[in-house]
Amino acid sequence: MNNLWNKIAATVSASAVLGMALALETVNPAQAIEFKFSWKGDAGYSALGTFNYDETTAPSKIEESGPGKTENLQSLSVSFFDPFNTLLGTYNTVTGGVSESPFFKFNFDTSTQSLFGNFDVAGGKFIDGENFLQGTIGSKLELKQTANQATTAITVDQNSGAITVSRVPEPASVLGLLAFGALGATLKRNKKLVSCQKAEA
Template sequence: MKNIFAKIATIAATSTAFSVAIAAGANNPAQAVDFNFNWKGDAGYSAVGSFSYDEATAPTIISESGSGATNFLQSLNVSFLDPFNNLLGTYNTVSGGVSQSSFFTFNFDTSTQKLFGPLDVAGGTGVIGEYFFQGTIGDSLFLRQDVNQQGTSITLDQNSGSIQVSKVPEPASILGLVAFGMLGLGSTLKKKQASC
């Protein structure tokens, strides 16, 4: 009997903590929204990455290019994998609202949550052998590797321009679901206690 009361007290305390965390998140509306993206080439190479921006200030269309301070994008990173899922390289193309590559090109529609048009991420930092991902979404996208930092590169893989984008669930939504689940567990424990 004491065990059931201890569990209920723990659930109540956890639910209260989650409620406070959710309320704190609601009082800070200027938060970054995060998206993941992934691409698979015809030969089995892949790219996985993420990007973020402040949804309170971002326009419907986010277009970024070149090095230096970005207009709206706060971060963008990408990792490349070979057909055996071995990591080829990871690049933080945008970090802290600053692009590291003069070749950087990015277009995103915040209303449809889709990438579109020209894309060029990773590489571009002046290192021989670095990887980069470029092309036109809906037409063809290429994973390439630089050979000599003088415009020569080899194409490792490509596809018809298909790339998937998914929004990362907000922490408050996840906490809300956990709290709701805990309330259900508490109700189940109460019923179990009543039947004892």
């Protein structure tokens, strides 16, 4: 009898977690969709960044440039690392739908979920030692650093224009996956209990 109650309790628990995940998805439908991007230079320098936008209002192609209020992007931040994975700096190019860089260039195809065309993110405050990633997707991307009172830019690393983009899972979706995992574990445990009971009988 105890085994039966344990099975019922475990099944109810897993169902409750799943129900909560589905309820969260219904009450808070996804609007802000987030992506991460990564770049690796030929000499081992790298960049990791994130950006997001409202998927309910975004066009098929997001095209942003210059300072001030953005058309679609809500945020964009990028961090740079040397070949030993030491952080060189983090830059919030877009915060609260406002770009801080006069050099900012960003183009994203929402249907293919890929970056294209001109790309220029990070520094833009005319300060020595600022890092920024600049170039053309699929052609050449360069990690540069300002010098000489920000009048010149030194190329630190570069690659053939390759950059990867991937969608960041939504919290409710992750919770749903956990619920399915819990349900699977419960069913597996129940199967084991039934096998043990048959063996004892």
